[in-house]
Amino acid sequence: xxxxxxxxxxxxxxxxxxxxxxxxxxxxxxxxxxxxxxxxxxxxxxxxxxxxxxxxxxxxxxxxxxxxxxxxxxxxxxxxxxxxxxxxxxxxxxxxxxxxxxxxxxxxxxxxxxxxxxxxxxxxxxxxxxxxxxxxxxxxxxxxxxxxxxxxxxxxxxxxxxxxxxxxxxxxxxxxxxxxxxxxxxxxxxxxxxxxxxxxxxxxxxxxxxxxxxxxxxxxxxxxxxxxxxxxxxxxxxxxxx
Amino acid sequence: xxxxxxxxxxxxxxxxxxxxxxxxxxxxxxxxxxxxxxxxxxxxxxxxxxxxxxxxxxxxxxxxxxxxxxxxxxxxxxxxxxxxxxxxxxxxxxxxxxxxxxxxxxxxxxxxxxxxxxxxxxxxxxxxxxxxxxxxxxxxxxxxxxxxxxxxxxxxxxxxxxxxxxxxxxxxxxxxxxxxxxxxxxxxxxxxxxxxxxxxxxxxxxxxxxxxxxxxxxxxxxxxxxxxxxxxxxxxxxxxxxxxxxxxxxxxxxxxxxxxxxxxxxxxxxxxxxxxxxxxxxxxxxxxxxxxxxxxxxxxxxxxxxxxxxxxxx
Numbered sequence: 434x435x436x437x438x439x440x441x442x443x444x445x446x447x448x449x450x451x452x453x454x455x456x457x458x459x460x461x462x463x464x465x466x467x468x469x470x471x472x473x474x475x476x477x478x479x480x481x482x483x484x485x486x487x488x489x490x491x492x493x494x495x496x497x498x499x500x501x502x503x504x505x506x507x508x509x510x511x512x513x514x515x516x517x518x519x520x521x522x523x524x525x526x527x528x529x530x531x532x533x534x535x536x537x538x539x540x541x542x543x544x545x546x547x548x549x550x551x552x553x554x555x556x557x558x559x560x561x562x563x564x565x566x567x568x569x570x571x572x573x574x575x576x577x578x579x580x581x582x583x584x585x586x587x588x589x590x591x592x593x594x595x596x597x598x599x600x601x602x603x604x605x606x607x608x609x610x611x612x613x614x615x616x617x618x619x620x621x622x623x624x625x626x627x628x629x630x631x632x633x634x635x636x637x638x639x640x641x642x643x644x645x646x647x648x649x650x651x652x653x654x655x656x657x658x659x660x661x662x663x664x665x666x667x668x669x670x671x672x673x674x675x
Numbered sequence: 676x677x678x679x680x681x682x683x684x685x686x687x688x689x690x691x692x693x694x695x696x697x698x699x700x701x702x703x704x705x706x707x708x709x710x711x712x713x714x715x716x717x718x719x720x721x722x723x724x725x726x727x728x729x730x731x732x733x734x735x736x737x738x739x740x741x742x743x744x745x746x747x748x749x750x751x752x753x754x755x756x757x758x759x760x761x762x763x764x765x766x767x768x769x770x771x772x773x774x775x776x777x778x779x780x781x782x783x784x785x786x787x788x789x790x791x792x793x794x795x796x797x798x799x800x801x802x803x804x805x806x807x808x809x810x811x812x813x814x815x816x817x818x819x820x821x822x823x824x825x826x827x828x829x830x831x832x833x834x835x836x837x838x839x840x841x842x843x844x845x846x847x848x849x850x851x852x853x854x855x856x857x858x859x860x861x862x863x864x865x866x867x868x869x870x871x872x873x874x875x876x877x878x879x880x881x882x883x884x885x886x887x888x889x890x891x892x893x894x895x896x897x898x899x900x901x902x903x904x905x906x907x908x909x910x911x912x913x914x915x916x917x918x919x920x921x922x923x924x925x926x927x928x929x930x931x932x933x934x935x936x937x938x939x940x941x942x943x944x945x946x947x948x949x950x951x952x953x954x955x956x957x958x959x960x961x962x963x964x965x966x967x968x969x970x971x972x973x974x975x976x977x978x979x980x981x982x983x984x985x986x987x988x989x
Contacts, residue, residue, distance in 0.1 A: 486874070488874070507878075508873055509873050509874075509876050509877055509879070510876075510878075512873075512874060512875065512876030513876045518874050520874070524868060524870065524871045524874075525868070525871065526864055526867040526868050527867065527868070528867050529863070529864070529867060533860065536860075537860065537861065537864050537872070537875055538875050540860070540861075541875055541876045541877060542876075544857065545856070545857050586875065590875070590876070
């Protein structure tokens with residue numbers, strides 16, 4: 434484990450009964466970079482990040498964060514270490530205001546310091562473009578805005594590692610463009626792990642790409658390397674010359 | 676006025692109103708109000724778990740009875756005076772709620788309801804089983820001479836009313852403050868979406884356990900105060916009926932509102948009082964009113980008020 438790696442896994446495996454969702458995944462996430470995790474539907478991407486942040490218990494294998502083995506830590510303690518996670522299916526506090534949604538995310542770190550929490554909330558809501566809606570109920574927002582709120586809740590935690598599970602799913606084209614801009618402004622501030630289907634988003638944000646297929650790592654490298662990789666082309670396009 | 680100033684005015688106003696009520700209401704209603712305030716403390720305790728944390732317990736009679744018998748038995752069997760007996764009542768409720776919370780929180784939803792119900796039934800049957808000490812269903816009277824605290828004779832109407840008011844005010848204000856604190860807001864977050872709260876880094880199990888203990892201890896405080904102020908402890912208070920009552924009060928008054936518990940108890944108390952003066956089938960009238968209220972004000976009286984008029988209400 435070198436200082437350039439913020440998170441890594443060794444032999445990470447998840448099986449449901451006899452079916453292996455993830456098999457022996459060795460993975461290293463470079464610090465301060467934006468890594469995209471891609472792969473066809475059912476490749477095991479969500480299972481993999483679920484095991485990283487502790488929502489899904491691993492069958493075997495190890496997860497290291499900042500060099501420490503975090504296998505034994507429950508999800509809330511992993512989050513406390515600085516791993517923020519946004520859900521694939523939007524999961525906000527629908528009955529609470531936007532301000533309170535984000536404040537809950539900020540408060541875990543900032544505690545009872547009301548001024549600091551309020552400042553943080555105002556800052557991240559402005560950043561995702563929801564500043565005027567701060568007193569609205571989260572449940573009244575459009576789907577796209579709820580996704581942005583999810584991202585704001587992640588940002589409010591000042592994460593060291595920010596895991597986004599399909600953040601652009603269901604967004605309009607203009608919203609996707611804004612999202613790409615937002616992620617690129619975060620680059621360098623924090624490490625980002627992005628699960629993404631939209632290849633435009635991946636190519637415009639990621640510095641590294643890991644491809645999962647059938648629960649195994651198919652390829653890993655820079656966007657150019659991945660684009661040129663014949664195995665990846667085969668998995669995605671079904672060409673037989675691989 | 677900011678929202679928190681508004682809510683302070685509301686809470687202090689309710690307390691002032693209750694104080695004034697003593698001087699202007701007829702004796703009969705003053706007596707009722709003493710009882711209502713103690714039961715409202717029970718409802719406040721219940722509301723903290725159900726209304727703010729989103730955990731529906733069907734076993735709170737156990738905590739109420741723990742306080743009641745903790746105080747009653749230590750006065751009856753150990754000849755303690757009222758103040759240390761009250762402390763024992765509180766300690767019993769705290770201990771029992773911690774144990775029950777630890778065990779029952781392994782479940783959630785309907786299973787949580789059933790597990791708490793079963794524990795409360797076990798508690799009720801234990802009271803009957805140890806009938807030689809507890810006098811079972813018949814219960815026992817706490818002698819008037821023993822019902823004195825800090826020189827005040829609590830069997831006296833005036834002292835009783837103001838003792839109940841002080842107790843109610845402390846719990847009312849403390850909970851109002853607690854639900855607006857970071858801890859209380861985290862509980863609300865757990866009620867709204869537990870998985871999301873957990874994935875924001877909150878230890879939701881520990882938070883829920885604290886909520887059960889706070890709720891159970893306040894319920895026990897109400898039970899102990901009830902025995903002390905009204906001079907009687909009996910197994911009826913440990914029956915399932917007394918677990919359902921606080922749920923009804925809170926639902927009618929408005930779950931997750933600070934004034935809902937008081938409103939719910941007043942409403943239910945006088946609903947039964949008035950309908951029983953009209954007919955012996957008073958539960959029929961009460962039942963119809965409850966159904967109507969559930970249909971047209973599903974969030975309870977205070978809940979509807981908050982939705983329609985006072986959005987700032989805590």
